[in-house]
Amino acid sequence: MAAPEDGPRPLVLGGKGVPQGELSSLVLVAYLIPNEREEAVLCTGTVVAPRVVLTAAHCIEPKNVEVLVENFRVVAGSVNWRVPPRRILEVSRVTAYPRHDESTGFGDVALLQLAAPAEVPALSLARRRFWSGPTGAKMVGWGKTAPAQRRPTYVLHRAGTVIQPKRLCSRLGTAPGLLCTTGTRHLRTSACYGDSGGPLLIRQPWDGRVVVGGVLFGGSGCNRTSGINYYTPSHRFGSWARARIAEAEAEPPPAPPVSPTIRTSARPR
Helix, strand or coil: CCCCCCCCCCCCECCEECCCCCCCCEEEEEEECCCCCCCEEEEEEEEEECCEEEECHHHHCCCCCCCCHHHEEEEECCCECCCCCCEEEEEEEEEECCCCCCCCCCCCCEEEEECCCCCCCCCCECCCCCCCCCEEEEEEECCCCCCCCCCCCCECEEEEEEECCHHHHHHCCCCCCCEEEECCCCCCCECCCCCCCCEEEEECCCCCCEEEEEEEEEECCCCCCCCCEEEEEHHHHHHHHHHHHHHHHHCCCCCCCCCCCCCCCEEEC
16 A cells, blocks of 8 residues: 555554644654665654654664765654655764664664754653553554555554563563564554654653653564564663763754755665
């Protein structure tokens, strides 16, 4: 099924479109591949400071592609990244988490420093693991609606998922240090290509505030039946991220760039 071009509609596997004005901290992360076809690699990100976006490390290090910082773009301000009130922002620096382990997926986390403020609310990172048993959460992203989908998904979507206990994650083969989430018999949802780098949103029980509990590394191949998704929990990389954010916020922003564009010939990660 092709992605709709505008307006929130049912999307993702078991999820729903996000109305404009909600989840405005979410941004599309695009890497423009320097080739004649003007392709792009698409991921999801979260604004965690005025000029800092959190995403996945494999989104800033696409395989078999020459990586140039000036080729990154971040689209903020619209649930449909193709239409107003979107803002297209350039990136001045990308930094991957130094403990990223490609063999297990642990630490698949990166920060993008923006050339100008995103002008959307920033979400905080959970400082500790405050859940133990099965806990409801939300996954959010611009991922595909089906594995065979050819066109990008234009409208942001969200879906419910359940953070599972460590013992169950171990039985499911989750690498040490990662969180795993699944659907249930009544909640059949899954992340898909393009949701990489998206946040696991969870509500803190003591103040009701929604925070980022983890960053999506990967899933079970857009499969609603198994619906297993893997996240690096934010308390495992939070100290590093907060130090990098403080450095970024201390730097003066560069001169405003010329407004760039993004083509729709893209491949989600």
